[in-house]
Amino acid sequence: MTDTAPGLPRLGTTLFSLSLEQRKPGRDFASLVNEVAARDLGPGLEMVAFQSLRGWPRLSDAAVREVRGVVEASGLTPSCLAINNDLGLYPGRLLTDDESYEYVAVQVRGAAALGFPVTRVGVETSPVILERLLPLAEELGVKIGVEIHAPLTIEAPPVAALKELFTRLDTPWLGFIPDMSSSMRAIPDAVDDAHRAAGISPELTTLTKALWAEDGPTMAKFPELERRAAEAGATPPQVGNLKMLFTMHGKMAPERWADFFPHVVHVHGKFYGIVDGQDPSIDWPAVARVLVEQGYTGFISSEYEAHAYSDRYDPFDQIRAQHDMLKGLLESQPVGAR
Amino acid sequence: MGPLDDQVVRADSLTATPDGLDIAIYSHWYRALPLPSLARVELTVDGQRIDPDVLSVTVNGSRHPFGALAEAGDEYWFTTDPAVLHVPVESAPGREHRVQLLLGLSIPYILTGPDRVPLVAPSATDKTLTAAGASS
Numbered sequence: 133m134t135d136t137a138p139g140l141p142r143l144g145t146t147l148f149s150l151s152l153e154q155r156k157p158g159r160d161f162a163s164l165v166n167e168v169a170a171r172d173l174g175p176g177l178e179m180v181a182f183q184s185l186r187g188w189p190r191l192s193d194a195a196v197r198e199v200r201g202v203v204e205a206s207g208l209t210p211s212c213l214a215i216n217n218d219l220g221l222y223p224g225r226l227l228t229d230d231e232s233y234e235y236v237a238v239q240v241r242g243a244a245a246l247g248f249p250v251t252r253v254g255v256e257t258s259p260v261i262l263e264r265l266l267p268l269a270e271e272l273g274v275k276i277g278v279e280i281h282a283p284l285t286i287e288a289p290p291v292a293a294l295k296e297l298f299t300r301l302d303t304p305w306l307g308f309i310p311d312m313s314s315s316m317r318a319i320p321d322a323v324d325d326a327h328r329a330a331g332i333s334p335e336l337t338t339l340t341k342a343l344w345a346e347d348g349p350t351m352a353k354f355p356e357l358e359r360r361a362a363e364a365g366a367t368p369p370q371v372g373n374l375k376m377l378f379t380m381h382g383k384m385a386p387e388r389w390a391d392f393f394p395h396v397v398h399v400h401g402k403f404y405g406i407v408d409g410q411d412p413s414i415d416w417p418a419v420a421r422v423l424v425e426q427g428y429t430g431f432i433s434s435e436y437e438a439h440a441y442s443d444r445y446d447p448f449d450q451i452r453a454q455h456d457m458l459k460g461l462l463e464s465q466p467v468g469a470r
Numbered sequence: 471m472g473p474l475d476d477q478v479v480r481a482d483s484l485t486a487t488p489d490g491l492d493i494a495i496y497s498h499w500y501r502a503l504p505l506p507s508l509a510r511v512e513l514t515v516d517g518q519r520i521d522p523d524v525l526s527v528t529v530n531g532s533r534h535p536f537g538a539l540a541e542a543g544d545e546y547w548f549t550t551d552p553a554v555l556h557v558p559v560e561s562a563p564g565r566e567h568r569v570q571l572l573l574g575l576s577i578p579y580i581l582t583g584p585d586r587v588p589l590v591a592p593s594a595t596d597k598t599l600t601a602a603g604a605s606s
Contacts, residue, residue, distance in 0.1 A: 151500045152473055155550060182501040186548050218578035220588030221504050221543045226581075254579055330471050369592070373471045443473040 144176020149436035162202045169206040176211030176431035211431040212398045213248040215239035217257045244272040259297040269305040277309035277397040282382035298395040307397035314382035318413040320404030325442035340374045386418040393426040401432040406453035420461035474498040484601040486561035494552035498593040505542035510574030528554040563603030571595040
């Protein structure tokens with residue numbers, strides 16, 4: 133296994149990276165897990181329960197045994213199970229607090245049964261529900277982390293509320309899961325493929341990337357994007373696609389991840405492609421510095437997401453390249469920082 | 471927008487049955503979704519708009535009238551499984567049909583706007599395909 137030196141963050145993979153691979157004929161859960169292990173892309177293994185586990189959130193005992201058996205035989209280490217709080221499950225209303233608690237609690241119990249030490253929820257899981265889940269997390273020994281994903285940043289009001297909650301409760305069982313989509317330095321080139329397929333002109337793609345890169349809060353740029361895209365002939369669905377780029381790619385300074393400590397329980401190593409050993413859209417040298425300075429020794433799950441835009445790249449090769457880059461960056465941090 | 475859009479309706483998705491035309495569709499979202507997430511099915515077959523009220527849908531071996539999906543929150547459409555739309559239009563093995571589909575999936579954990587309304591993720595398909603015969 134490509135493990136990092138003791139006292140450093142550990143590497144791993146989430147099966148979400150293999151979303152297109154999962155659809156290929158002949159693929160099943162075991163074949164994906166086994167290929168991650170065979171290609172030395174552990175030691176951590178994360179997955180989205182609703183993506184990978186048929187029957188979730190009500191797995192039979194036999195299904196639990198089967199999943200545990202596959203993971204144990206692979207030699208990988210369960211790192212995090214991504215679960216969902218489907219508040220908008222029914223049309224026209226949101227789940228009540230009691231329903232939301234039950235919906236998540238069942239899944240935290242499921243994560244414990246499968247041997248995962250951490251679960252991931254989204255920011256739609258309110259501080260009230262999280263506080264209610266704390267006794268269950270403690271009892272099961274399963275941490276619950278709220279993913280901080282674009283467009284969220286440290287300045288977002290829900291994030292401030294969570295920070296206040298975690299500080300007040302002073303518990304290791306609740307915390308944050310930073311996702312690097314919030315702190316990007318460029319929109320990835322993989323979007324060009326998706327735009328071409330959607331009939332969006334290269335000029336519009338260039339315009340959107342340039343506007344994104346300008347100084348100022350991203351949300352304030354929506355009106356200008358809409359106006360200029362419409363002037364350039366974009367249809368309403370195309371404008372929607374362009375706006376999605378602003379939502380999916382945040383611009384927080386990577387140094388700000390330090391402000392989420394000491395409440396970080398897991399890290400998503402989001403990326404959209406490694407080119408010549410570097411990541412053009414995420415400043416990993418800066419992120420690695422923060423994680424090592426903060427003494428983080430949990431997992432960084434490699435989360436390759438360019439599959440949402442393009443099927444041109446091999447996800448296994450991409451994760452290999454990211455692991456090699458991350459191992460080098462983490463191990464080259466000054467010893468004093470560790 | 472993305473590589474999964476082209477897989478919503480596949481080359482072998484159409485089957486002629488004694489009741490009409492079955493269309494196997496695949497999700498363009500990465501995770502299993504509860505059945506109420508099948509929020510919008512705007513379907514046109516051979517130029518004829520199909521009222522969702524005449525559709526029924528088979529998922530996990532159970533057939534539901536389209537209008538009943540909204541109540542089926544305990545059932546999930548798994549990532550790699552088809553959902554089969556049963557469409558009351560005449561077909562026969564070997565017949566070609568033009569299928570235009572705007573599938574809008576309500577994403578129950580991504581809430582948007584001040585009213586916290588679930589995001590609807592659209593995927594548009596326009597394909598002309600040949601129906602196979604139903605296997606007995």
